Amino acid sequence: MDKFIIEGPTPLKGTIPISGSKNAAMPLMAASLLASSPTKLNLIPRLNDIYTFKKVIEETGTSVVFDGGSNSMVLNPANLHNTEAPYELVRRMRASFYMLGALIGNAGEAKVSLPGGCAWGPRPVDLHLKGFEAMGVKIKLGQGYVFASIDNASVEGGEFTLNPSSVGATINLVLGAVKRAKKFVIKNAAKEPDVVLLCRMLVEMGADIEGIGTDTLTIQKVDELKGVEYSNDPDRIEAGTFMIAAAMHPESDVTLTGCRPEQLGKFPESFNKLGVECTIDGSVIRIKSTDNLQPVSVTTKIYPGFPTDLQAQWATLMTQAGGTSMVTDTVYFDRFSYVPELNRLGGNLKVEKNRVTIVGKTQLSGASVMSTDLRASVSLVMAAMVAKGTSEILRVYHLDRGYEQLEEKLNRVGASIKRVPQ
Numbered sequence: 001m002d003k004f005i006i007e008g009p010t011p012l013k014g015t016i017p018i019s020g021s022k023n024a025a026m027p028l029m030a031a032s033l034l035a036s037s038p039t040k041l042n043l044i045p046r047l048n049d050i051y052t053f054k055k056v057i058e059e060t061g062t063s064v065v066f067d068g069g070s071n072s073m074v075l076n077p078a079n080l081h082n083t084e085a086p087y088e089l090v091r092r093m094r095a096s097f098y099m100l101g102a103l104i105g106n107a108g109e110a111k112v113s114l115p116g117g118c119a120w121g122p123r124p125v126d127l128h129l130k131g132f133e134a135m136g137v138k139i140k141l142g143q144g145y146v147f148a149s150i151d152n153a154s155v156e157g158g159e160f161t162l163n164p165s166s167v168g169a170t171i172n173l174v175l176g177a178v179k180r181a182k183k184f185v186i187k188n189a190a191k192e193p194d195v196v197l198l199c200r201m202l203v204e205m206g207a208d209i210e211g212i213g214t215d216t217l218t219i220q221k222v223d224e225l226k227g228v229e230y231s232n233d234p235d236r237i238e239a240g241t242f243m244i245a246a247a248m249h250p251e252s253d254v255t256l257t258g259c260r261p262e263q264l265g266k267f268p269e270s271f272n273k274l275g276v277e278c279t280i281d282g283s284v285i286r287i288k289s290t291d292n293l294q295p296v297s298v299t300t301k302i303y304p305g306f307p308t309d310l311q312a313q314w315a316t317l318m319t320q321a322g323g324t325s326m327v328t329d330t331v332y333f334d335r336f337s338y339v340p341e342l343n344r345l346g347g348n349l350k351v352e353k354n355r356v357t358i359v360g361k362t363q364l365s366g367a368s369v370m371s372t373d374l375r376a377s378v379s380l381v382m383a384a385m386v387a388k389g390t391s392e393i394l395r396v397y398h399l400d401r402g403y404e405q406l407e408e409k410l411n412r413v414g415a416s417i418k419r420v421p422q
């Protein structure tokens with residue numbers, strides 16, 4: 001297990017390229033299993049979660065060739081013969097649960113392990129299962145697995161309302177329906193760019209999906225989907241993370257390239273209240289920070305609301321704001337494991353139910369802290385970069401799941417991060 005040794009404070013000055021999106025890539029990989037010919041995906045990031053999902057897919061007999069250097073991946077399901085996604089792989093990464101929809105779509109059956117809980121509490125999949133039952137898929141649970149099957153080549157379909165709206169359930173149900181459901185309507189569907197991209201790629205492959213980008217998706221089965229060449233989106237959460245990191249130190253001046261700013265939803269509305277200079281020009285976002293950072297309270301919501309995946313990063317930024325602010329998470333109610341660690345660095349944060357109150361401005365100082373999950377870990381890195389002195393961030397394997405070349409990107413713009421074996 002590696003750890004980071006970080007010296008601070010360091011302003012960030014220079015250009016950071018944004019990598020492909022982790023959360024958008026995996027549904028595209030899963031969708032490739034539905035095609036009768038190979039699919040080539042571009043802008044696929046070199047991340048542990050991607051390599052884990054590659055292993056899960058290869059378990060079925062599908063071939064996956066990933067050229068990390070060019071971030072491109074070719075998937076060929078010609079030899080798909082095993083419709084099982086085993087516990088030892090699925091437990092490592094929740095998105096492996098997309099295999100349920102992909103295998104129902106490809107083979108009409110699946111045996112998929114239930115995913116493990118997440119660092120901030122159990123993460124249910126009841127909406128996925130109820131949605132498939134509403135579609136006409138037979139679902140049974142046993143020994144920690146989901147057994148899915150359909151009696152004929154297709155199911156009648158029907159209608160299902162997601163409550164709450166769930167990104168994963170929307171993705172899974174779309175994957176299962178496009179080749180199997182005569183007509184299936186998903187209400188209160190997630191509208192994240194990840195869902196839109198998946199639907200657009202499936203339509204390019206030959207699927208029949210109406211309502212893309214809205215909260216009602218209507219799917220009608222087609223008999224065949226063909227492989228395509230398709231590009232992944234850049235990672236909007238990575239872009240948002242680096243925008244926040246650039247606002248942490250008063251002298252930072254950072255340019256992000258390869259972005260899709262229109263996918264940031266309402267995040268820029270809050271960001272523009274900070275008092276930092278933020279200019280957007282096509283796919284380039286430039287942030288010039290300020291020594292008079294304003295406290296800005298936010299509440300996370302499903303897309304296009306403030307993303308829960310930027311909640312920890314925002315609370316960390318608020319330690320540097322001149323005043324008190326609150327961050328409320330309405331998507332996950334206990335995603336605050338970073339708070340005790342941030343307080344060890346000198347932050348003044350207090351959690352009550354699903355809200356954290358941050359009193360700023362506090363001078364952070366170096367300490368040893370523990371990563372607990374992907375977004376908490378990057379928040380501790382951001383805090384350590386402005387803390388006075390030396391910090392040690394333990395268990396950085398969490399970071400390697402979701403940020404491609406994080407320390408290289410940050411060191412190139414002035415950070416001082418050393419990765420050492422723990």
Ligand code: EPZ
Pocket residue numbers: 023024094095123124125126127128129163164165166167168169190194308309331332374375402
């Ligand atoms: C996706 O997770 C993302 N993961 C998460 O990003 C992100 O935080 C989340 O969407 C919300 O935007 C990937 O895309 C791989 P949900 P997902 O189903 O699909 C409840 C990161 O840091 N729910 O939209 O699992 C659930 O408990 C990760 O990159 C049910 O109740 O999230 C939550 O409260 C973390 N029953 C809410 O819905 C279900 O069957 C939203 O979860 C499914 C979900």
